[in-house]
Amino acid sequence: MLLTGCSTVPTDNAEPLPGEWSVTNAVPAAGAPKTSRSVKPAVRIVPIPPVQTNVPPSKISQPAPILAWTSLNRWAADNKLSAPRKISSSPVASYAITSPKGTMVLVIGSRETSWRGLGMHLGFAPEIIDDQVYIYGLDLQKNLEPLLLGEPLAFSPNRVLVLDPGHGGVNVGTHSLVDGRFEKEFTLDWARRIKSLLVTNGWTVFLTRTNDSDVSLSNRVAFAEAHHADLFISLHFNSAAPDKKQNGVETYCLTPTGMPSTLTRGFNDAWTNRFPNNAFDAENLKLAVRLHAALLRGSGEEDRGIRRARFMGVLLGQKRPAVLVEGGYLSNTREAEKIQTPQFRQKLAEAVTAALK
Numbered sequence: 168m169l170l171t172g173c174s175t176v177p178t179d180n181a182e183p184l185p186g187e188w189s190v191t192n193a194v195p196a197a198g199a200p201k202t203s204r205s206v207k208p209a210v211r212i213v214p215i216p217p218v219q220t221n222v223p224p225s226k227i228s229q230p231a232p233i234l235a236w237t238s239l240n241r242w243a244a245d246n247k248l249s250a251p252r253k254i255s256s257s258p259v260a261s262y263a264i265t266s267p268k269g270t271m272v273l274v275i276g277s278r279e280t281s282w283r284g285l286g287m288h289l290g291f292a293p294e295i296i297d298d299q300v301y302i303y304g305l306d307l308q309k310n311l312e313p314l315l316l317g318e319p320l321a322f323s324p325n326r327v328l329v330l331d332p333g334h335g336g337v338n339v340g341t342h343s344l345v346d347g348r349f350e351k352e353f354t355l356d357w358a359r360r361i362k363s364l365l366v367t368n369g370w371t372v373f374l375t376r377t378n379d380s381d382v383s384l385s386n387r388v389a390f391a392e393a394h395h396a397d398l399f400i401s402l403h404f405n406s407a408a409p410d411k412k413q414n415g416v417e418t419y420c421l422t423p424t425g426m427p428s429t430l431t432r433g434f435n436d437a438w439t440n441r442f443p444n445n446a447f448d449a450e451n452l453k454l455a456v457r458l459h460a461a462l463l464r465g466s467g468e469e470d471r472g473i474r475r476a477r478f479m480g481v482l483l484g485q486k487r488p489a490v491l492v493e494g495g496y497l498s499n500t501r502e503a504e505k506i507q508t509p510q511f512r513q514k515l516a517e518a519v520t521a522a523l524k
């Protein structure tokens with residue numbers, strides 16, 4: 168079963184590039200706006216085979232993916248933004264690009280980036296070509312545009328939230344290094360606390376499980392569908408055992424089609440797959456940003472970034488914005504001690520509530 172226990176295999180390094188990583192297989196940027204230009208043949212372009220979709224084409228309203236590397240200066244000018252500013256040269260060059268919505272910092276040669284001070288991950292590392300920053304088109308489309316140019320996520324009254332307390336029953340999740348209690352217990356308590364806070368804020372909240380039962384991942388997705396959920400949030404705690412040092416908060420959303428994931432946990436990361444939840448790529452990211460920012464503020468814990476994964480069975484079938492949050496490491500003594508206190512779990516619940524106001 169997927170995600171039987173939360174554990175993070177460190178996969179911060181860029182994933183291996185596919186064998187066909189060459190300009191000769193470059194796919195023309197079909198439907199790409201004139202603001203993007205294909206770069207010279209010396210530049211690598213990621214080929215993307217035709218998208219294999221599980222969603223009827225009529226249900227997909229997203230623009231065609233942009234597959235060309237694009238000058239960030241050109242993109243900024245076309246969107247009436249100031250040119251990116253170089254903010255450091257050493258040890259690595261980094262650039263800031265700012266819109267009225269906030270600033271994103273891009274590091275040359277690294278997928279790690281930040282948005283309004285929050286850690287997040289690009290699909291591909293920015294490059295310098297002819298003294299200019301170049302960004303892969305899918306990153307512009309899936310990471311920069313939703314945050315720098317898009318409208319913020321708005322929540323109308325009477326919305327339905329499905330909260331998913333991770334694990335349950337024989338699927339215990341990970342366990343606390345401090346007292347051995349299981350992740351399933353902490354996630355259910357966290358969900359109950361969020362529900363009691365949100366019902367007074369105009370939300371209708373359902374939990375995929377309200378007791379210590381083992382609900383399959385597919386039934387959690389079906390539950391959200393049956394309850395006409397507008398949003399879906401899966402709640403987890405993390406483990407890096409036997410590593411006791413790793414700590415911090417992580418927020419996951421589904422990897423956009425054509426991009427490598429931040430975390431694969433050993434699963435095949437088929438870039439070309441398109442899942443129903445990919446129709447909500449922009450909303451997923453915006454929801455992840457709100458939750459991640461609020462959780463960092465509320466918990467005071469380390470920022471391990473907004474991340475992408477495509478193996479999480481509770482996310483990929485969702486026909487609504489959906490994210491999975493890891494509210495700290497039960498394999499880290501200091502965090503496990505905090506997580507086992509009701510006061511800290513209340514803080515985490517208040518953080519989720521704050522993100523949805």
Ligand SMILES: [Zn+2]
Nearest residue numbers: 173333340403
């Ligand atoms: Zn978990």
